[in-house]
Amino acid sequence: MHINTGWLRDYLSADCKESELLDAFMTVGLEVEEEHDLSHALEPIRIGFIREKKALGDAGKLYECQIEIQKGKLITVVCASEHPVELGWGIPVATAGTKLPSGALIAEGNFKGIRSEGMICLDGEMGLIARSSGLQVFKDEAALGESLSSVSSIQESLVEVSVLPNRPDCLGMIGVAREVAAVLDMELKYPSSREMNASAQQGETVAVEIDDASLCTRYACQVFDGVQVRSSPHWLKSRLQTAGLRPINNVVDITNFVMLEWGQPLHAFDFDALKGNRIEVRRMSSAEKLKLLDESEVDGTHQPLVIADAEKPIALAGIMGGWDSQTTADSKRILLEAACFDPVCIRTSSRKLRISTDSSYRFERGTDPNDMLSGAFNRASELLQDVELSGAKPASGITDSYPNVRQRTTFALSSKRFSKLLGTDISDRQIEECLTKLEMTHDDNLTISVPTWRVDVNNEVVLAEDVARLLRYDSIKMKPMVATTTKGRVSETDGLRTKIGSFLTSNGFLECRTPPLTTEQIALSFSQWQGESIQVQNPISKEMTTLRQSLVGSLVEVVERNARRGASSFRFFEVDRTFRSNDNEIDERWMIGGVVGGAVNDSAWIASEKEIDFLRAKGLVQNLLAHLSVEGITYESDSAAKGYRGEEYAVIKHGSQRIGALGRIDLNALGIKDRARVTLYGMELDISTLMTVKSPAKIFAGLARTQVVARDISIVVPIGLRYAEIAKSLENAFEAAVSNLEAEPRKETDSSFSLQPKLESVICIDTFVGESVGADAKSLTIRMLFRDETYSLTSGEAQQLMDYVVSQLHSEHGVVQR
């Protein structure tokens, strides 16, 4: 809502500085989107002098003017003849490309083949309220080319206020002025008395029938005769223009002006277009049709509330008037209407019909049925009768249907309660003073009566807010919170997520934030868990339709984006939720996703040719899991999820529980062009499962002081035999070997003793496939570390153990030592 401060001052009892006024908006809680100090904002408007003027076309509605905008420079401007201009006048001109404070951009136009290079600006168009003719005219040639603000004293601002949905009473100048006056310690100056003059019954009578009083709280109307429909005076037109409304004719302008002033929409029907001196407020029947003011047509499908005469709908209640009953230049008698509708009813119709207007916007937030008549209707009636405007005369009494009068609500307040809520001492006196400024009344026991325009006051806490606002929030001093101690902590999973993030960044990974709402293709790729996908029913683009089931797809897109920018090695991760639904149960699963590829060490300026491969990627996962104290992990071949390549893919398990996957990414399957040109590996781990399997705090295992024995064995095994299986056999064989071990005598002991060497580690240190080992075999070198905790083993004992292990491996798998 655009508010011209000059207009706003019409309703304030005292003068104040412009800056105080602007501060007051914020202090009181009116959200200022933008404020334009017009003396500054109109800087680009220049004074140009009209040097030539000729009618354009036959209709006489347009003029082509040559305007000198600076010494010797003429531009052509086509202007409407509605506001006359004369040769030799200096007038404010905006050249094409100028932006007006209202936000409108002046563009070059083309009228009947004439190029118009600017616009002659009326006061209202510039956001100013008119002081005289609505067009500022300068006769002194010295003004030529000068900025408007330098030759005309401008003290107004145009403020763009967004009125929050709880305060529809501020959708009118009076409501805003009331708030501003309260904070500036002024009085609100009403533009007209709010006393109804009992008008004698005269001429016409109009019956009003409200079908359902719950949908229409109040409906009032009155016939006016002798209306002279014409252009409005400049003070009125310019005010409408500052608010962004287009002047139409005095009758329509009056209803719009009163809406802007009181926040109460009004409507004027051409009374002679109505049938049967009867107004009905009812639902539209499905067979009916209504052509609206914007020339669109609605039917009765949604049964919106309508205003009807004795025969047919004549307006869409609270939203828009009908075409056939609109006020035109020929109208002689009009029916002025004011009503108060149920907000939900108007909101529902407006949403279903997809029509939103200044009127519906106000009704759906709630209007005041009391001020509706005494305030808005009364004011419009006065303006209609004003001879300067339309000089109309009442031709009927006011028909006022108001079945259930809305009473002011009351609240019994307690200053103790307010003090406790606000955390500062508030007295009865302060409460009374503040609320009185908002036209609330009170009795001696602090029972407050709230005006009916305050539709938001449904709880005493709202009044506490009013008091706090008017005392100013800044006056409430903060104080250290004294309350019961509570335990601050992050959740266990959140702690784990932080740990994961720091581990991965320490390992050169870049953390990403990618949108969880993505294409169906990306959302469902790499998904390892069963579940239906979760789709959005009202996406804003086809790039964001489905909640992802895996993080890897989005990370592959990140790789591609960076590859386009020339990157050649990649380490990205993200920790986020994935989504699926099982029997309508939504499963939001936290995952770690990672993608790696390219050089192992990409910043090493000492050349390193090595690239990330499966085992290096697996190494990263292993270290991460070790860092998280997750033990007993196995990696198994399995059929790969979509997006991974089967030959380099492993399911990561803990016992029988799946905790994640690791594999080479198949860009073809994703339909992604391979720009990275490196082998990419994706990995994903389920954090919620990790939580359940991670080990508790580790227990110290003691330190062995005897010497560790290292032995390597090189063996040739069938090519299909997996390392994990060999390692398992090897461990078992070692255990058996220990039970068969014969200790050699030692100097330091005579008594018999037994050795219990333990295998401390088994690591594969080399693999080899080639002709020398045969086509269906591979060679492995495995290093074993073992020791006895009490005695250092002799080489003979070590040899016994190794011999046993080798023979055991041979008999089990046909393994031979090289």
Place this chain on the structure above:
Amino acid sequence: MSDQNDELVEDALKSIAAAETLSELDEVRVQYLGKKGKLKSLQAELKSLSPEEKREFGKKLNGIKQSIQGALAEKKTALEASENSGPDLEAIDVTLPGVCALPGHRHPLTTTMEEVKAILVGLGFRYDDYPEVESEYYNFDALNTPDWHPARDMHDSFYTTAGNVLRTHTSAFQTRAMKNFGPPPLRAMTSGRCYRRDEIDASHFPIFHQLDVIAIDQNISFADLKWVLYQLASALFGEDVQLRFRPSYFPFTTPSAEVDVMFNGKWLEILGAGMIRPEVLQAGGVDSEKWQGFAFGLGLDRMAMIRHGITDIRLMYENEEAFLRQF
């Protein structure tokens, strides 16, 4: 004899001084002190002298030898020093970059989120996760925003085909937390993704991050809210941070405030706050006659952008290396 000897020393010192390289110097050494050197030939004269003369002459010879040796050593040190002033091939240039992997980086959004969380944990707030795919009830109705309420216009929501809403704000956690953790005192928070059908531009992205907080006890007041917000803001923006509280409107808090921070000479809106509405406490199963409390919520994207001077929200979701490596 004596003159002869003095001459010899003089010549030797001259030759030493004239030597320009170590090898030239060595030639001089051989010439005087070598096996067939001039000193050796003088020594040969010893044989023909009386024992007394021998002692005398021996002393002299020694003196000659020492002065020549001294001069040689001095010259050698000088020559070595000048020859070593060239590059020492074994010395390492310690200013060369270390050999290491490129460091990883956290995303500015997560670091901001973690920093805010850590401050609040210190103030006794518990952090938990809550659903992103949320029911309309928790996202709106329980927060005093029934279906017909015009405040719903402020949130253009995504709905799933099953009729759930993607949470439009983390405030959706409020009544869940009240129900989960039973009767107050309670201090709880959550953070994470929120979704609104906003057109993408420099300051809007349909998926963004918020952090929401509630504190409920018997006497927690608006003054306490201000205190907690100052603690948070001073931890993020420095001890002398300036905040501004403006009246505002949220359906689930009254009094409500928008809070601005003074940053680089400008007021920037950073969060919304207020006292929890009695209706919301009731929806969370908390007796509003007995308990009261505050709630606040902040936009983490905006917070991260302010702190790091990021001018376009889209950069945070494009994940370009050149961007990520800056934080």
